[in-house]
Amino acid sequence: MTVRNMIQALNDAHHVMMERDDNVVVLGEDAGYFGGVFRVTEHLQKKFGTSRVFDAPISENGIMATAIGMATYGLRPVAEIQFADYIYPGFDQIVSEAAKIRYRTAGEWFVPMVIRSPYGGGIFGGQTHSQSPEALFAHVAGLKVVIPSNPYDAKGLLISAIEDDDPVVFFEPKRIYNGPFDGFFDRPVTPWAKHPDAEVPDGYYTVPIGKARVVKEGPELTILAYGTMVHVALAAAEAAGIDAEVIDLRTIVPVDIETIEESVKKTGRCVVVHEATRTSGFGAELAALVQERCFYHLEAPVVRATGWDTPYPHSLEWAYFPGPIRLGNAFKKALED
Amino acid sequence: MTVRNMIQALNDAHHVMMERDDNVVVLGEDAGYFGGVFRVTEHLQKKFGTSRVFDAPISENGIMATAIGMATYGLRPVAEIQFADYIYPGFDQIVSEAAKIRYRTAGEWFVPMVIRSPYGGGIFGGQTHSQSPEALFAHVAGLKVVIPSNPYDAKGLLISAIEDDDPVVFFEPKRIYNGPFDGFFDRPVTPWAKHPDAEVPDGYYTVPIGKARVVKEGPELTILAYGTMVHVALAAAEAAGIDAEVIDLRTIVPVDIETIEESVKKTGRCVVVHEATRTSGFGAELAALVQERCFYHLEAPVVRATGWDTPYPHSLEWAYFPGPIRLGNAFKKALED
């Protein structure tokens, strides 16, 4: 057991899996010699050599395509997209190829690859270093979408993703790489060291894909969140004095419907939280699912607290970000009537 | 007034707008000399010359990018993507550029372009000639998304789209190019000639973007649909003997929330229909909106009747397609209790 921040935990997952399985290879822009702009792949090249860990040309399309080719060969590539905002040039290969090769070959080929990418805002990155495009991938059958919220899960989920025989889009909330940011931007952020989920076992372990975690039980309200927003939700509920049940989805496809249903049926109220733009965001799917499945238990509409339907602005970062006040308002709305 | 099928109506919209405005130009794969694989741009090159109507290299990325460049110059390009399934190589230019240029330049530049693309299934096109990716664009702030369901609207909406100062993704349900397919694949399709909405005015007129149309009033149930599914919904409701209110959204972003709310508040029941895969589809957004805004009027959960969460299979086309039985089951569910 070692205290690790998210970067260290993710780095460790790579080490563990590269040691266990020769077929695991790592590629990405600046991911080789330098170890990635966020240093998640640091030291790997030195340890495993350039033919298993290497820098890639600035072509997200080429990175996705060659990783798919490697995966069909039998490797397990872990490909880094430097920022989620830059995943779009590779979108066709992900959507038309990675997601569909197993299906269209009736299982003859499959694509056990992981697409890792730092995502989300909160770091004054402007509109091209802050996006949360998870909903775009959630809509594509054949992809799994995983978003960890803490070092323990980050390592365990990344190991599961690498072992998974299907393509996994693995978004890393960069705002919490170094500490569990809770949305109170005007307070200092506690480092991970002070957080129980930074106790990361050494060596191999997994956190299963498709299983949510009830981070905090509570009778009044169910809050569905993932990534950075788990911490914001916890803090906002506390600030609002609401005894909420906070669920960290961890995986959004396939989503853990049982845990969600059980909770909402208990609380009768639900707020869905994400940083991404609202319209057609994954919150819509969650709201749709919850009302489909828990309609007769719901005492109020499912409320969404999300980023606005605008690009992520630079100077107005904290007006865009769904912080404690926006969440608090949403909680209030869900608790009305 | 001339009777036109959808292809003819769309072609006519091009003629009208290219005559009215020198800045309207047309490009796309096979869109020039040949007039497009579905012939929507037929005769345009002959009439308006190669420098206003031209074939493009097979690079959806390049088509989007150069059209954006043209639009920032001041032209109004209408760019055809041969099948919606092939829009993904151009996804980055659409999402990161077309959608965001007005915002990031504070209005100094904008992108008045139309991205036309045949979409949807029902023609045994297999998984790469059948997709309905509208939700992916609905999630991107800065784009408008329009989907006509008949010749009259097709022409009027395309004219509005060309005149619109923002980028418009214009999906043309190819299954109904030649007739209002109602989902009963085992019956002959009536041609447009027999349909009132095939009476298309000659010359200029518009159908406004952002306004839905109540295709059929009814007290029992609100059905939200667009494109091909409008006809399937009408037929399915009739087959099920339900006096439903069928709303043709026509535009999904911005969606006509007033018409939706008014109807659902009246009927208290709502079924959302689309051909696209279900998870994180635009139906999720509709369900989320309806339950957010009409919760206290709803007598049952909003039900989704959609394509399955799989790629579009070839031989099982009619098992994938949300036809009258699937819709009928959904209606029944929404009318329960």
Add this chain to the structure above:
Amino acid sequence: MSNDSERPNRPALSLHVPEPPARPGEKPDFSWVQVPAAGSIRRPDVTAPAQETHEHCYSLVRVIDEAGQAVGPWDPRLSPDLLRKMLRDMNVVRQFDERMFRAQRQGKTSFYMKSKGEEAIAVAAAAALDFDDMCFPTYRQQGLLVARGYPLVEMMNQIYSNKGDKLQGRQLPIMYSDRKHGFFSISGNLATQVPQAVGWAMASAIKGDSRIAAAWIGDGSTAEGDFHAACTFAGVYRAPVILNVVNNQWAISSFSGIAGGQLTTFAARAIGYGIPGLRVDGNDPLAVYAATQWAADRARANLGPTLIEMFTYRKEGHSTSDDPTGYRPKDEPDNWPLGDPIERLRQHLTVLGEWDDDRQAALDAEIDGEVRGAQKEAEANGVLRAASLDFPQDVRTMFEDVYAELPWHLKEQQAEMVAELEAKKA
């Protein structure tokens, strides 16, 4: 924006849109095609640096001369048996194409694509590659499967999406896939397979394997970003891969000039990436063989990729959905200056004394029987029925293989579908 700005000293610009030399109603014009004599271009050592192939990017590797003789340094000196196998394979492809085209016209399936005139490109490549080298084809390399002995009946099952279709009816006809025969799943999305081939080849190198990859892409599709990614990554990592650009002059209704073909050759793209390039007479089976072999030798020696332009002509419509008389002269195919690959190999074998008309007639009849037999067998598994609920596949299969295991939502949808079908049938 404005064209009314004050720039009196600047001339007005205008847009250039390339036009093919002839449109319907005009006389076909191939005067622009330069045909160097067979045997006229040297064969560099496989270890030669990329620059030594610059001239090859503007010429044509040709082996069979007008008299049917194999000449020059690129002559691969193949045994008559192998030549006869290649001739046979090409004939099988052509007859197969004819029959399946007709089957589509008879309403037995939704779609078909022929490779007429381009058979050598797949068949001769297959002959030059090892059986376990991995192919990433487009929809016009059915010859790879034929040459590698994939059963015709399997191909037809796929085309009919019938109950014998190993792809479960999921794919559009002709989108074959067969791992055992080293034939990667054809994608409907053009060009995607090329950088995938590069990745596969990189993987082979990473693992210290000895198998190489080969990819094919059409002239029109080279405009896609995937092609650029493929050339870039292949060059940078010296991937053991052969990148074939099949320049058949047309991309549906667009001639190769719309992809840049009037500016330079497609082989010359190689120069831009600093990798070796060859421009090959794609209708000369020996030239195709020789170029493939040269590129394969380079790849196997860890010398990296080769880009080959296979210069050929698409003799028929793009697919069953296309009528080429709408955009090119009706008789353009007959005027293609580089002949027909089957005829040329047949002439060569005849000149060698290894073939004659009787043998050809016997072969034709034999193949006819084979193809008919396969068709009969395949049709016993059913043909595509577009307006029926009597599906060839169990509807439950529709939900399989989206993921390795069915997640809950697909299980639910599967159950819903089963119920729906029961309702429908009721």
Add this chain to the structure above:
Amino acid sequence: MSNDSERPNRPALSLHVPEPPARPGEKPDFSWVQVPAAGSIRRPDVTAPAQETHEHCYSLVRVIDEAGQAVGPWDPRLSPDLLRKMLRDMNVVRQFDERMFRAQRQGKTSFYMKSKGEEAIAVAAAAALDFDDMCFPTYRQQGLLVARGYPLVEMMNQIYSNKGDKLQGRQLPIMYSDRKHGFFSISGNLATQVPQAVGWAMASAIKGDSRIAAAWIGDGSTAEGDFHAACTFAGVYRAPVILNVVNNQWAISSFSGIAGGQLTTFAARAIGYGIPGLRVDGNDPLAVYAATQWAADRARANLGPTLIEMFTYRKEGHSTSDDPTGYRPKDEPDNWPLGDPIERLRQHLTVLGEWDDDRQAALDAEIDGEVRGAQKEAEANGVLRAASLDFPQDVRTMFEDVYAELPWHLKEQQAEMVAELEAKKA
């Protein structure tokens, strides 16, 4: 898949991953850089076909020789006044960069990017282009704005995202945009601007306008599909556009070999597309000017695009977020064999007798005053405050310009946000 298949006769493959000549701790090594003598390469007529520039793709257009003289056919013979303006502009850029870098370090903004060593590429191009030719830059061509007289204070307002920022604080610092100065909005997404420039140029041609476009892209970014699209479309439609590849040897931590730079030059990409290409000493302002002028003349004469590789070196870190000593020798910048663009122009002017140390000192002081003055003025509009609700912009502006008009959902969100802010402030 397997590397254990039975292939005894085939050697094992291995992956090649390019490595730069020197890493931290090693001696910088530029022995691979071939520096042809200034004036040694001919200047083809602008009407010459693309092939006549093949040799230019492998050489370097250079004008200022070691002694500071302008020599050879590419000497653009500029007036001393223009040379002094260029010298001044480059100096402004360098001082501006220094100050803004420091401002970031002082916490006044989130991010900054310098162009040190690459100033000539923007400044000399601006001098050679018409004022109303349209530029599609990357983040390292701030020199275009400076040279075209865009107010420094406006640039700084943007960098500070303050209330004077005409972009409403929406963009990351240095992502300028100014229509009046023909400077297209910089995108965070690499390479996207290049095919857009081609489209803009096509539009200019469609309208019979006379303005041309110019685009810049980094060496690393040439790997993006956008670059391929740009070259393809520009060639096919003969777009009046100049495509500049700024090869500054590095892409963050990746050296140019990762983009294919060890295989051939970036200028040679032009050969692959059949368009003219030039490789230019990017640290020689006269060479940059001359090449730009040549390409502009071609474009204006409706002869289509030119691809220019500007061969240079990124002297500093990629951005304020980067420390280059982690991946290259600390003293690598000092060993760049082609000198510093400012020093070289200064030397040239001095040799001409049109400049001296006193004038330089005066200029430095003058610019220092200007930049300081601008900074003061900009800071009066505020600097970025990362942890404050006292936003420089009205929060309502956040919802504007997503569309031409606010749709209902943005109106609702705007109202929600206003309420939220009031609650926050309460």
